[in-house]
Amino acid sequence: MKAAIFGLLVAALASPALASGSHKGGHGEVMAVGEPGKNADATRTIRVTMKETDDGRMIFAPSELQVREGQTVRFTIRNAGELEHEFVLDQQDKITEHKAAMEKFPDMEHEDPNAIRLAPGQTGEIVWKFTNAGTFKIACLVPGHYDAGMHGGVTVARK
Numbered sequence: 001m002k003a004a005i006f007g008l009l010v011a012a013l014a015s016p017a018l019a020s021g022s023h024k025g026g027h028g029e030v031m032a033v034g035e036p037g038k039n040a041d042a043t044r045t046i047r048v049t050m051k052e053t054d055d056g057r058m059i060f061a062p063s064e065l066q067v068r069e070g071q072t073v074r075f076t077i078r079n080a081g082e083l084e085h086e087f088v089l090d091q092q093d094k095i096t097e098h099k100a101a102m103e104k105f106p107d108m109e110h111e112d113p114n115a116i117r118l119a120p121g122q123t124g125e126i127v128w129k130f131t132n133a134g135t136f137k138i139a140c141l142v143p144g145h146y147d148a149g150m151h152g153g154v155t156v157a158r159k
């Protein structure tokens with residue numbers, strides 16, 4: 001239900017080019033960044049911590065990740081901060097679109113397989129298969145967090 005509402009909001013915000021049908025990634029449509037992976041296929045675990053820093057920034061540590069095309073990765077994500085944070089994995093234009101939607105509707109929740117929201121102290125997992133080489137993003141789209149530094153890159157090397 002919430003995901004469906006989000007889809008409508010994104011459709012309303014998206015440019016005509018983006019509204020062509022592939023923008024609602026995570027709802028059974030093909031995403032450039034890949035697809036949900038099977039736990040048994042994961043050949044690698046990447047641990048990512050989300051937190052605020054003493055100088056007022058918010059970060060992912062590490063923030064630059066390197067994986068390989070075809071690889072299934074288990075992301076173990078820990079919120080070591082004092083605020084709620086989220087980990088969203090996607091291509092840059094989808095992140096930008098989603099960020100704008102979140103700023104307009106801050107209470108919006110989403111339950112996409114490429115995203116996880118964690119309360120302080122919580123740890124969660126995303127198993128993801130990277131099906132395409134390229135440069136993608138991780139980001140926290142809680143309003144203000146991206147601009148406080150909470151984003152990073154995922155480079156998917158060609159097989």
Ligand SMILES: [Cu+2]
Nearest residue numbers: 085086140145
């Ligand atoms: Cu955050």
